[in-house]
Amino acid sequence: MDDSRIVELYWRRSGDAIAETSRKYGGYCYAIVYNLLSSARDAEECVNDTWLGAWNSMPDNRPQYLAPFLGKIARSLAFNRFRAGRAEKRGGGELPLVLEELGDCVPAAPSAAQAVEDGELEAEIGRFLHTLPPRDCGIFLRRYWYGESLAEIAKRYCLKLNTVKTSLYRTREKLRRHLEQEGYAL
Structure with missing residues (x-):
């Protein structure tokens, strides 16, 4: 499914938006977070929080390019997770x-x-x-x-x-x- 259709699902508040986003961008977001934190558990949690962040921000935003939009949310969540100190205990990643x-x-x-x-x-x-x-x-x-x-x-x-x-x-x-x-x- 192309990005504009996925964004439209968010705007219609369809539950399919998250499923389609996860299918298309799950690996991309996971790679970003995992590279930073080196924790599969933290990466999975950040990716799930990324979908929530996208869900919450879509009524105000209509991103033309979904990958960088989601990547920015995922990175921000990874940095927040790191600052909270949990990543340090599990190796710290890059x-x-x-x-x-x-x-x-x-x-x-x-x-x-x-x-x-x-x-x-x-x-x-x-x-x-x-x-x-x-x-x-x-x-x-x-x-x-x-x-x-x-x-x-x-x-x-x-x-x-x-x-x-x-x-x-x-x-x-x-x-x-x-x-x-x-x-x-x-």
Whole structure:
């Protein structure tokens, strides 16, 4: 079923909306959350909460592209789960590493929290990503959006592990400089 029909099911408040969403995007959302938390139980709970989040937000939103809409909800839930401390007890997944790597090129709280709430930082990072070559952008997104391990990224792009590390380092440095030029205090 295409996205517009699934969104229409949400708008009609049909129970089929969740079943269709789960069928089409269950694996996608599960992969995002599992990569970040490394806990099957937490991933399943976050995915189920993603469907609830979509259900609750659909009357106000009509997303044109359902995958990124659901991915954003799933990621947010994974970060919330991590902050609650449960993920740390079960291994932590890639999230601690991802947050540590981005620490030097994304503004620190509370200004970052405010900027993210306003959507400004998110939009600025999006603009930055559009300036990157496709491979560099893909590597960056695989690591920091999907939470994939360095080894998974290297395998996906048929690269050496050190090449992936170097690409990520250089892209983070470019992002840091870009954000500084745009007035974000790092």
